[in-house]
Amino acid sequence: MEIDPLPNGSGSNAATSPETAATTTAITVTSNTAPSSKLSHLTESLKLEHQFLRVPFEHFKKTIRTNHRTVEKEVSAIISSVTDVADSDEISKDDAILSLTSLVSRLQGIKRKLEEGSHAENLQAHRCRARLDHLDSADAENLSEWNNVRLKRILVDYMSRMSYYDSAMKLAESSNIQELVDIDVFQEAKKVIDGLRNQEVGPALAWCADNKSRLKKSKSKFEFQLRLQEFVELVRAENYMRAISYARRYLSPWGATHLKEFQRVMATLAVRSHTECAKYKLGLVMTDFGFLIRFPVAFNLISHRFWVVDAVASVWIGAIHDEFQILSG
Structure with a gap:
């Protein structure tokens, strides 16, 4: 009986050595992974x-x-x-x-x-x-x-x-x-962050007004926290009439979605700003500019994830x- 010769060589070398098999396997693996690597890079x-x-x-x-x-x-x-x-x-x-x-x-x-x-x-x-x-x-x-x-x-x-x-x-x-x-996007963000560091919420509120639909879509409470901060500052200054007027105009629309926080901060109107009562003192310090700077939306602003x-x-x-x-x- 005649034995057909191997396709890529003579029939005298029918057995494949371990070294040849290993080399063939390595070449096959390399050829298979190279396109995958290029595709991943692309x-x-x-x-x-x-x-x-x-x-x-x-x-x-x-x-x-x-x-x-x-x-x-x-x-x-x-x-x-x-x-x-x-x-x-x-x-x-x-x-x-x-x-x-x-x-x-x-x-x-x-x-x-x-x-x-x-x-x-x-x-x-x-x-x-x-x-x-x-x-x-x-x-x-x-x-x-x-x-x-x-x-x-x-x-x-x-x-x-x-x-x-x-x-x-x-x-x-x-x-x-x-x-x-x-760079201009980050400079816009810088104005907001610098304003908060200087205890000014104006630039941040202006940014919220420009991005109102996006904030609403993401269910963000960044603007609510800014409004709370302004209200708390009025209470700390014992400017109660302005605080009440401010709450009616800017905080009451948030009452339905943030009722507990709204009630807690409104309770500060009934106590002195220097109260030692822990429950109400918490309401006066529940927000601060450091917290607002660290607020997730501020970081989203820096990384321009709204764009x-x-x-x-x-x-x-x-x-x-x-x-x-x-x-x-």
Whole structure:
């Protein structure tokens, strides 16, 4: 009986040695894991680029919504005023001139707001376009340079998160990547945090007003805590009438969702600010500016999670590790 020869060699070597088998297995494992590793790297890279693109895009949408609401409100008020004047049977010439002058002034105000809004929209659209163009510019010829720019973007973002704003700004300017990073977002957050450190809740409340829908969607009580803080400060100053007025206007809407905290803090009106009663003393110290700074929303603000999806820490660490390997290789 004849034995068919092996496909890749002579029939005289039919038995495979252990060394050959081990080598074959290693090659097979390497060939199977290499595509998986590349796919994993690509996935992490896309997560990173998605975050860089999401920030200006979210700002762009927010600017459009704000401009639309502002103009819609102003136009509705003007149309209502025109209708009232037109329906008036008895209106003097002087009153008509006064009404028209007022309408012209309001229309000029709308024009100014439209111009400002258009400028802001164009700025955000330009930033989105710059990042898309940068993403599209990556190819085999300039991959090393492109990865170097990406590493600098990561470093600028990290320094901004760690409050090294001047260093982040200098790196962005020296690398000419201002349109590819989001230092302005962190500077906006810095104003809020600095205000709380200076025992001022105004900037934080303004931020809450601008992001009201997002806070409501996430069921955040950051604004409620800010309002409690202002109320407590009025009670500590023994300005009880202002505290009552403030509570009616700003705290009562939160009563349905935060009844226990609302009742506890309202009880402080019945005691002196220097009371030693632990139960009521707790109400006067239940909020402080240090607590507000440490509040989760403050940290979400710093990490701009209201503008982007949560970034996994491994994405950043892995990306930096990969860039250093590429640059050193």
